Amino acid sequence: xxxxxVFSFDRDLREIIEAGLYMQAxxxxxxxxxxxxxxxxxxxxxxxxxxxxxxxxxxQLRGGCTVNLGEDVDSPDGALELEEGVVMVMPADRYxxxxxxxxxxxxxxxxxxxxxxxxxxGKSGETKVYxxxxxxx
Numbered sequence: 001x002x003x004x005x006v007f008s009f010d011r012d013l014r015e016i017i018e019a020g021l022y023m024q025a026x027x028x029x030x031x032x033x034x035x036x037x038x039x040x041x042x043x044x045x046x047x048x049x050x051x052x053x054x055x056x057x058x059x060q061l062r063g064g065c066t067v068n069l070g071e072d073v074d075s076p077d078g079a080l081e082l083e084e085g086v087v088m089v090m091p092a093d094r095y096x097x098x099x100x101x102x103x104x105x106x107x108x109x110x111x112x113x114x115x116x117x118x119x120x121x122g123k124s125g126e127t128k129v130y131x132x133x134x135x136x137x
Contacts, residue, residue, distance in 0.1 A: 002029055002124065009035040009061070009111055014129045017042055023129040025121045032117035034129070038063075040106035046131075048073045048097035056090040056114045058082065063108030064101035071095040082110075 005026040013022035013035065020042030025034035038046065050071045060082040067088065068076035076097075082088055084103070090096060100108040120130035 005125070005127075007033075007035075009037075009109070013037055016129065016131050017046065020044075021046060021131060023131060025118075025127050025129050027117045027121050027124045027127045029124055030117070031113055031115040032121045034112045034114075034118070034121065036110045036112065036131070038100045038102070038108040040102040040108075043100060043108065044102070046100075048099055050095045050097045052093050052095045053118050054114045054116045055092040056088075056112055058088045058090065058113075059111045060084055060086050060088075061109040061111060062105075063103045065108065065110065066099045066101070068097050068099070069094065073097045 005028065007024050007026050009024065013024045015021075016023055020039055022037040022039070023035060025032060048068065050073050062084055064084065065082040067080040067082060069079065070077035080088060102108050117124075118130075122128045
């Protein structure tokens with residue numbers, strides 16, 4: 001029987017880039033939930049990387065993000081602007097990348113729900129965090 005999993009989006013995050021990127025995730029049978037917390041100190045230096053995966057619902061909690069559409073980060077097919085409180089649903093297999101904007105406290109915080117679960121996050125109950133610039137179990 002699958003067990004209930006709980007995590008916090010504002011504490012006990014795993015450091016991916018010192019003073020720049022912190023994450024946490026849980027993986028269920030049909031979806032993955034990840035929190036991505038960029039900090040302006042070094043998070044503004046993280047270059048955008050185009051990627052695609054299952055259908056994704058994103059809630060921008062703090063700061064903002066320009067979501068560029070397409071595989072080419074230098075010449076996107078279009079863009080969406082996410083501000084605090086905005087939800088975006090990205091279709092499955094649609095390439096996209098992001099450029100973060102930070103709030104007055106230097107934070108850009110998003111909650112992402114992806115189905116089927118992101119393979120990079122591992123299997124249910126064995127969750128790891130992943131970002132294209134690093135991988136920590």
